[in-house]
Amino acid sequence: MANLHAPQIALPVHPGLIARSGEFAQGRPVAQPPVFFSAGSEVYAQGERCKGLYRIEFGAVRVYRLLSDGRRQISAFHLAGETFGFEADNVHHFFAEAICATGIHIIHASPTNGMSGELLPLALKSLVRAQEHLLVLGRQNAIERIAAFLSDMAERQGGLKQVDLPMSRADIGDYLGLTIETVSRVFSRLKQKGVIRLPSLRCVEIAKWQVLQDLAA
Amino acid sequence: MANLHAPQIALPVHPGLIARSGEFAQGRPVAQPPVFFSAGSEVYAQGERCKGLYRIEFGAVRVYRLLSDGRRQISAFHLAGETFGFEADNVHHFFAEAICATGIHIIHASPTNGMSGELLPLALKSLVRAQEHLLVLGRQNAIERIAAFLSDMAERQGGLKQVDLPMSRADIGDYLGLTIETVSRVFSRLKQKGVIRLPSLRCVEIAKWQVLQDLAA
DNA sequence: CGGCAAATTTGACGCAAATCAAATCTTTCG
DNA sequence: CGAAAGATTTGATTTGCGTCAAATTTGCCG
Numbered sequence: 001m002a003n004l005h006a007p008q009i010a011l012p013v014h015p016g017l018i019a020r021s022g023e024f025a026q027g028r029p030v031a032q033p034p035v036f037f038s039a040g041s042e043v044y045a046q047g048e049r050c051k052g053l054y055r056i057e058f059g060a061v062r063v064y065r066l067l068s069d070g071r072r073q074i075s076a077f078h079l080a081g082e083t084f085g086f087e088a089d090n091v092h093h094f095f096a097e098a099i100c101a102t103g104i105h106i107i108h109a110s111p112t113n114g115m116s117g118e119l120l121p122l123a124l125k126s127l128v129r130a131q132e133h134l135l136v137l138g139r140q141n142a143i144e145r146i147a148a149f150l151s152d153m154a155e156r157q158g159g160l161k162q163v164d165l166p167m168s169r170a171d172i173g174d175y176l177g178l179t180i181e182t183v184s185r186v187f188s189r190l191k192q193k194g195v196i197r198l199p200s201l202r203c204v205e206i207a208k209w210q211v212l213q214d215l216a217a
Numbered sequence: 218m219a220n221l222h223a224p225q226i227a228l229p230v231h232p233g234l235i236a237r238s239g240e241f242a243q244g245r246p247v248a249q250p251p252v253f254f255s256a257g258s259e260v261y262a263q264g265e266r267c268k269g270l271y272r273i274e275f276g277a278v279r280v281y282r283l284l285s286d287g288r289r290q291i292s293a294f295h296l297a298g299e300t301f302g303f304e305a306d307n308v309h310h311f312f313a314e315a316i317c318a319t320g321i322h323i324i325h326a327s328p329t330n331g332m333s334g335e336l337l338p339l340a341l342k343s344l345v346r347a348q349e350h351l352l353v354l355g356r357q358n359a360i361e362r363i364a365a366f367l368s369d370m371a372e373r374q375g376g377l378k379q380v381d382l383p384m385s386r387a388d389i390g391d392y393l394g395l396t397i398e399t400v401s402r403v404f405s406r407l408k409q410k411g412v413i414r415l416p417s418l419r420c421v422e423i424a425k426w427q428v429l430q431d432l433a434a
Numbered sequence: 435c436g437g438c439a440a441a442t443t444t445g446a447c448g449c450a451a452a453t454c455a456a457a458t459c460t461t462t463c464g
Numbered sequence: 465c466g467a468a469a470g471a472t473t474t475g476a477t478t479t480g481c482g483t484c485a486a487a488t489t490t491g492c493c494g
């Protein structure tokens with residue numbers, strides 16, 4: 001049951017070094033220049049005060065919580081173009097870490113900057129994602145979880161057959177409520193059945209799209 | 218694995234019969250008169266067009282999805298005072314049913330009625346709830362899930378020792394990703410350990426608050 | 435009140451995924 | 465390049481929860 005993960009130590013590289021990209025979009029201040037985070041570095045911590053929202057320029061982020069005994073649940077992965085960091089109050093209740101080299105716009109939301117109209121749709125997208133994921137964790141078995149995960153990742157990357165997995169097997173396990181061994185075994189099983197190919201550890205090629213969809217149920 | 222639930226048949230009793238309560242609060246139009254739903258009746262269905270948001274006056278609601286083979290995942294229970302029915306687009310992706318006799322205000326949100334300011338906090342509350350629940354489903358065992366569920370229900374009912382459970386064991390199971398047998402066994406185990414008492418099927422008395430909290434991890 | 439249907443509990447057993455263990459493969463970096 | 469550390473895969477075994485089955489309780493309605 002225990003599933004301990006030593007925190008990966010890596011410090012974020014802070015602004016100033018980074019070329020700033022468009023600070024204004026549609027005539028509104030969007031963010032400070034994008035901040036660069038190296039693989040494994042912390043974007044924010046549980047208990048930290050919210051500074052705003054986070055929009056990923058490139059890279060990927062995992063958002064998670066820990067139980068007191070070290071079990072970890074990743075509640076979401078976020079990819080380029082996605083916005084995360086919503087909280088009901090102004091304190092973070094989760095940890096967020098860059099999975100790989102990642103550039104993030106920090107959006108300092110305030111009542112005055114006219115962002116509020118776009119916040120709700122983004123928050124709702126997060127909500128729908130979380131609710132979909134509840135179904136997977138509550139009622140699907142290992143192979144269905146992996147199939148759903150791969151379908152989702154593929155879809156979010158434009159539906160190409162080649163899917164990039166920036167995260168480790170441990171991350172996938174902690175997202176799907178499985179152990180790394182089970183994740184690995186299911187990958188092997190899918191490969192052996194010809195549903196996917198694994199050109200490399202962090203890359204999956206979906207050979208039988210329809211079969212994967214059906215498995216995801 | 219399969220977990221079939223025949224839909225409970227009961228029709229909502231529609232307005233007109235119901236005395237209308239304050240249609241305006243703080244000078245804004247809030248809702249049509251509250252609508253009464255009998256136990257098991259449908260509030261909305263998956264695929265149905267969104268008519269607005271729903272605020273519970275009294276009673277309780279379950280929101281759920283079904284897999285093609287009938288497995289059901291309840292993503293949330295909603296109690297009196299709570300608002301539900303958020304979607305990213307204007308189509309419902311879940312089913313909502315009254316668990317018991319329930320009165321609901323249907324809030325026809327529109328850009329013009331000044332509700333929008335209050336929508337985001339409510340949506341975020343739903344989001345946080347869903348994320349908390351992910352941790353339970355992903356990483357907690359049966360006893361921890363039940364303990365977390367009972368703690369949550371107690372807290373939402375004002376922290377009293379006597380907790381009302383409007384929902385069946387089947388509902389609890391489908392919310393926590395467990396079978397009814399496992400739910401029942403865990404209740405028995407908690408009772409036998411003196412953590413809870415069961416004055417009746419739908420009522421739990423929390424005898425050892427701290428133990429329950431510790432179990433919820 | 436009495437009888438039936440549904441819900442819940444309890445028991446026996448099986449299985450999917452966890453755990454424990456060890457062999458590969460990959461990456462890092464001196 | 466080559467060694468060491470870490471990640472992943474694979475195998476053997478255990479176990480918590482699901483499944484199947486039956487007993488018991490509760491609620492409903494004439």
